[in-house]
Amino acid sequence: MSLNPESVAVADAELRAQLAAYAQRHPAHAALVDEFSTLLDDPENPFLRERLAGHFTGSTWLVSADGERVLLTHHRKLDRWLQLGGHADGDRNLARVALKEAEEESGLSGLVLEDGALFDIDKHWIPERRDVPGHWHYDARYVVRAVGSEQFAISEESLALAWREIRDVAAAVIDAPDNDDSLPRMAKRWLAR
Numbered sequence: 001m002s003l004n005p006e007s008v009a010v011a012d013a014e015l016r017a018q019l020a021a022y023a024q025r026h027p028a029h030a031a032l033v034d035e036f037s038t039l040l041d042d043p044e045n046p047f048l049r050e051r052l053a054g055h056f057t058g059s060t061w062l063v064s065a066d067g068e069r070v071l072l073t074h075h076r077k078l079d080r081w082l083q084l085g086g087h088a089d090g091d092r093n094l095a096r097v098a099l100k101e102a103e104e105e106s107g108l109s110g111l112v113l114e115d116g117a118l119f120d121i122d123k124h125w126i127p128e129r130r131d132v133p134g135h136w137h138y139d140a141r142y143v144v145r146a147v148g149s150e151q152f153a154i155s156e157e158s159l160a161l162a163w164r165e166i167r168d169v170a171a172a173v174i175d176a177p178d179n180d181d182s183l184p185r186m187a188k189r190w191l192a193r
Contacts, residue, residue: 011092012040015140022118032121039138046138047088054123054136058097059085060144061119061186062106063166067145070169070187071106071152074160077129081183085139086157094140102144105155110148119143120189122182141186166190 016037023033039046039054046055062071062084075082086101088094095116102111120141128134152161170187 008092015040015092015094018116018118018140019121022121029121032123035123036121036138036140045090047090047092049087049089052133052135054138056088056094057085057137057139058088058094058101059083059139059141060098060102061141061190062102062108062111062144062146063190064150064163065145065147067190068166069163070166070190071108071146071150072162072164072169072183073105073158074162076157076159078126079159083141083183083186085141095142098140098142099144105157106161107153107155108146108148108150110146112145112147114143114145116142120182120186124182143190 019033019036019040023030039056042051044051044053049055060083063069064071071084072081073084074080084102084105085098086105088097091097095113099111099113102108118140122137122139122141124137124139126135126137150163154161166187169183170191172184
């Protein structure tokens with residue numbers, strides 16, 4: 001995705017504003033917000049997966065219409081239960097990336113981005129796989145609500161998909177022993193809203 005310099009500046013300013021608002025709501029993540037901001041300033045495009053020193057990704061806290069359940073994926077490559085999401089591939093609007101990835105990975109239509117505000121951020125290591133060295137993902141997470149059918153379709157990126165009670169996720173009661181520790185954090189944040 002090729003953007004003119006003015007479009008890049010507008011998109012980057014929007015992400016900076018989202019990060020600043022997030023830091024105000026979650027001061028314990030201020031240092032991580034600073035890392036995200038530093039990455040945003042990097043002259044090598046941090047929205048491309050080819051930037052192996054680390055790059056941005058977008059993902060979703062995809063909740064049911066009633067807000068009681070979250071859709072999780074048993075990620076094929078990482079063999080862990082995670083939220084849906086993926087690479088920006090040049091798109092500097094991470095909320096749009098998150099929504100697109102949720103649609104692609106779930107097969108659901110009728111998904112709605114809640115408010116465009118960052119719900120969570122996370123920096124996590126992706127281990128080496130085949131010809132791709134290990135690298136960092138700087139993941140921007142947004143709330144998406146399923147307002148249509150909840151009948152999902154498993155994509156090639158998943159071993160399984162499952163709707164989980166958010167209260168169970170908050171209590172770290174998920175089937176697999178090797179789960180992402182940010183899932184309970186997001187579940188607790190959702191329940192406390």
